[in-house]
Amino acid sequence: MTIPLSLLDLVPVREGESISSALAATTATAQAAEKAGYSRFWVAEHHGMDGIAGGATSVVLAHLGNATSTIRIGAGGIMLPNHTPYLIAEQFGTLAALFPGRIDLGLGRAAGADGRLAQALRKDIVGAAERFPNDIVELQARFGGQAVGGVASPQASGADVAIWVLGSSLFGAQLAAVLGLPYAFASHFAPTHLDEAARIYRERFQPSATLDKPHFMAAINVLAADTREEAEYLASSTDQSFVALRSGQPLRLPPPIRDYRASLPAAANAMLEQVRSVRAVGTPQDVRESIEAFVERTGADEVICACATYDPQAQIRSLELTMDALKHS
Template sequence: MIPLSILELARVTQDGDIRAALDRARDVAVHAEQWGFERIWIAEHHNFAGIASAATSLAIAHIAAGTNNIRVGAGGIMLPNHAPYIIAEQFGTLASLYPGRIDLGLGRAPGTDQATVRALRRTPGSDDRFPQDVLELQAWLAPSQPDQTIQAIPGAGTEVPLWILGSSLFGAQLAAELGLPYAFASHFAPAALIPALESYRTRFKPSAQLAKPHAMVGVNIIAADTDAEARRLATTQQMSFTNMIRGTRGLSQPPIDDIETYWSPAEKAHVQQMMSVSIHGGPETVRAGIEALVARTGADELIVVSDIYEHAARLRSLEIMAG
């Protein structure tokens, strides 16, 4: 089986709080390390009551401190929200604390709504500078030159591996041009998955970081001991997507027995389109689904979203995937 990784959203549940969400994320990483997962990434979101990972570099430090070998990183940092120099300092610090274990995935979306964008002091058109910002960040993380008057300290010389994240041809083409690994967000925006991967692979230019293309594909996987139980557990994520469509984002909700009582036909169609790259089932169903997705995409790695309300059930889901 190809490498499996985890995208961690640090979901805040109706019967928990932010500290519990972050501690659960760390516990997931501890178990994932034992089960052989390649990496665990934290996603930057802002002003979401149900997601506790806004201060992404701090959440990464919390998780890395509880583990020994698994790679930990950002999936991703929304770079237009930040000065590249600051991100170089933050991830240079992480790389100094946890050498050889830190990844830095970069996206250009704000990770929030437009009102919060203004609170972030994000300037108009900042996403247009994304390619230049990536190059600037890469330079801050490179070894310093003899005549360089400004350095990222920590940061300079750490050469933290960069990834480009995306859900369109833009990110695929940028990753190919810069010779960086590429992660496609098919776990919520699957429409351009195959064209983006084809574009990335055909346009790829080798770089100092990467000799050949490396494509990671996002997938929602809910595994349980039976197909029926997995379908029930999956209703938590289905309700979350439905709430997003309604503009009523909130805390993670317990699973329900019949999702048809929760969404309208139009909402169902919308959610199913967004979640079309999903696998829900028992061990055999999940194994077959993973094999089919890899065959269809040629993915070098899968990054899994396993949005399950109960912590023990989520751990069981990940254990089944790894087994």
């Protein structure tokens, strides 16, 4: 199978560990992904969460750029309502100058913040979300060298930054299609609208200076190990995190638990089952078959894999086993 594979890493903070160790683990993962042949390595902006250390996304990307040499690095994504387009243009224009031909800028409309965090950010999140399409157009103009509102962006002008629209609903699919931009769907945690979003994006896509045909990337939770039992055991860390998050009690990435699902009440199991509908967990052969079925279902042009493990070395081994299995399918 020749479809490109990429990685999404949230810079997870593990129980008993520090922010420094989380950043070190993500750096090692990015280096391993580059060596294994992954196309992109994305980190995502989250704020106010004890278990995720990627909030200062452009700073993290600068560090990852210095630690790698060829793999594309980027935001998956920047939550644009939290920022002004001018500052994001400066930040990612600077990254593009530091790491030419390697920078992706995935843009999301959700704030990733509640009312208290919106206040801390000094932002009108609701109003900014409504301006999301216009803000993307402004970013395109600034990277194209235009002085929007009479104010130039020297660091952004002419920068080679690949803009992506991200989404977990139909809005992003429609917007990406109208703007002629690549589209990435967050099916790893919100699979409900995956198939319809893919259809709408392709049917409504309008060629642009960026793309002459649609480019659709879908996310899937992936964990490969030597046995199915070991893979399910390792994946229980992210299962626990998901249940805790959806229950309003987010936590640091916990150690795995044997037979975790057996301990859950029916409501929590049903909640977990929804996100488990988009996953590839098991032996390398299991993972290959699941990813191939996922690609056949979605028609994805690219797949981005997500899944953290409590032991960082198990995550690295998983990405290596996954890539090797897909290369030899």
